[in-house]
Amino acid sequence: MPHAPFHHIKYLAAAFILSACSNYEWSVNDNVVYSPAPLFNDFDKRDAALSTCLKDSIKEFEVRKAEELDSLFCPSGKIQHIQALSVFTNIEKLGLANNHISDASPLSELSKLRFVDLRGNSELACETVSTLTQIEQLYLPEHCN
Template sequence: MLNLNPALQLAITACFSAALLIGCQGYEVSVNERKVYTPAPLFTDFNLPDRNLQRCLDQTIADQKATAAVQVKTLNCSNAGIASLAGLEVFTGLESINLADNRLGQTPELLQLMKLTYVDVRGNPALQCAEVMQLPDEITRKLPEHCR
């Protein structure tokens, strides 16, 4: 067995422990049947009236391992059958959103998402264009034909 300096042994043990905790951040870690780390639960404190939007966000939160609404940065809900964005304004961290090929009519919630840089609403034939046109010019917008 190697005879290492006690300070070096302590440093190696600390590095190993830190690496173990970082590598297991999605898992509960126990030592001698005592929990030493439990990951934060995924964000679930929201309920959207549109079931299709709810399902898309549930999957996105699981994929991104988001523990708070603000952690959801991108949302791809194309071809999801979404008719309403009611409640989406809770996700204030959204920067990019793809809502192409849905059944959207009104989209006032998009105006409340201040971090948006990209919005795709192509393929929404009932979309009322005025709200989307009110988005700041800095936002990249992909619009349906009737809004161009």
């Protein structure tokens, strides 16, 4: 039985290779036997700039459930409304510098949020950040300091 350890290595290698293919559809004899879950797409798309940033991040990080997105950076865009972020409950880091955000209150729903950059949002109503008590690093536009 000197070959027994190598026998297990073969199965381990096969499992490793197959797990690397988890994002691909598998077919046998033209029959689909495995299809990965689709990328997450169930969020409010009313703000086109935020929607574009979310779609890009979801694609880049292959997010299949809202909870899988833990950071988002959308600087220098034309984002005005951030209500769509409420479904992404595991976001910890959020970069929204240099946009056109006036109301930051929707961020209070994101309990895991620890870092937020809102610098350069000249239209931000400063009182809307008062509910963001859980945030460890909060960067605000000059008129809010």
